[in-house]
Amino acid sequence: MDAPERKQSVRNAWINRLRDEALRMRRTEVSKCVHIGILIGTYADADGTNAFPGGETLAAIAGSxxxxxxxxxxxxxxxxxxxRKRRPNQSSVYLLVLPMGEPVPWEEHLHFYTDTRQxxxxxxAKEKGIAELAAKLEASTEDARNPFRDGFRNPFPDGVPETVPAGGSEESGNRSGTGGNTVPQRVPEPVPVGGDHYIPTYGRDPEPDQTWVDHSPQPQERAGEAAEAFEQSAGENQDDQPFGRCEECGQPxxxxxxxRCSAHRGTQGRRRPRERRSKAVQAPLMMPVPSGPEEPSQAAPEPFQQPTSDPFAPRRVCGCGREFRDRDPAARCPDCLYAEHAEAARLNQFGT
Known part of the structure; x- marks a missing residue:
């Protein structure tokens, strides 16, 4: 016995056909339309009629x-x-239409989905921006070709530069196309062959309009005459010097x-050097040398030994007001001990 043939409702067949179209096209716009169509089909009866969902309801379910x-x-x-069938003051009623085998023309009618106000x-706006950019490019190109096209200044009345005559001038010494002889022709002076290229000026006056005074020859003086003349002039002008002249040499x-002058005065008027003002220094060893056997040699002072600090000793106050740590009640601070050591070293070295 044959199995009974299964019959499919119009609603289910229509939903399956929409699903197959979405898989066939694989486009976002088609998938969105199929989604809304399936939601509408869920509200229809088995025969594909009596589906009237509202637009607000469909938008809430689809999330759009x-x-x-x-x-x-x-x-x-x-x-x-x-x-679709419109009803006054009510939502529209939709009827599901199942196509009979022919392909669905999605490409021809997708402009209803893509052509929106936005x-x-x-x-x-894009076309306007492109047009403005093209106008700016055209204006900049025109400005580069003719920078004075707006009427500010036209260097050439006819827009074309003046012609320049070809070839050189008939007269020598002129530039091409300049016309007459604007600069007189200059001919260089002849240059003598060999030697310098200028007229020498030695042995004659380079400027004849000036008259120079001739120098008369002067007699030569002997070697002793200059010294005798100086001594004679010194004796005559001795009274003219403000402080007089030296008794030995006559210098002012x-x-x-x-x-007397400083050369003949010697050690007169100088102070005698004070004894022990400076000590002679031995050059090789750079050490002071005693001036005599009576000066005893002094021993170098011992270095100062910094007292060790006990961190666990009680805190004490020195007579100078400083705080220190020491176990001896009669001890003094390290600063006072160093000052006492420095004073003793000074007295040992220089005396009282």
Whole structure:
């Protein structure tokens, strides 16, 4: 006995056909329209009639806007999968239409989904920007070709530079196309062959309009005459010197109250050096040398030994006001001990 043939309702067949179309096209716009169509089919009866969901309800279920639902319904109606009947003051009633074997023309009617107000506004703004950019490029190109096209200044009345005559001038010494002889021709002076290329000026006056005074020859003086003349002039002008002259050599004195110059004065007027003012230094060893046997040699002072600090000793206050740690009640601070050591070393070295 044969199995009974299974019959499929119009609603289920229509939903399966939409699912197959989404798998065949594999486009985002088609998948969105199929989704809205399947939601509408769930509200229809088994025969595909009496489906009247509202646009707000479909938008809430699909998670989109009512405008998107409206555009999807337009595409489904354009391809012949859905029919709509409007009712006054009520939601529209939809009828599911099952195509009979022919392919669904999605490509011809997807403009109902993509052609929106926002898309048209963006397209217009893009076309306007492209046109403005093209105008700017054209203006910049025109400015580069003719920078004075706006009427500010035209260097050439006819827009074309003046012609320049070809070839050189008939007269020598002029530039090409300049016309007459604007610069007189200059001929260089002849240059003598060999030697210098200028007229020598030695042995004659280079400027004849000036008269030079001739120098008469002067007699030569003997070696002793200059010294005798100086001594004679010194004896005659001795009274003219403000501080007089030296008794030995006759040189003028530079200070009052002296009778001899510094060369003949010797050690007169100098102070005697004070004894033990400075000590002789031995050059090789650079050490002070005692001036005599009576000066005893002094021993070098012992270095200062810093007292060790006991961190566990009680805190004490020195007579100078400083705090230190020491177990001896009569001890003093390290600063006072160092000052006492320095004073003893000074007295040992220099005496009282």
């Amino acid at each position: 806007t009512e405008e998107t639902v409206t555009r999807c319904v337009k595409v489904l109606m354009a391809v012949g999968l859905l029919k 898309a048209r506004r963006k397209k217009a 004195l530079l200070r009052p109250g002296v009778k």
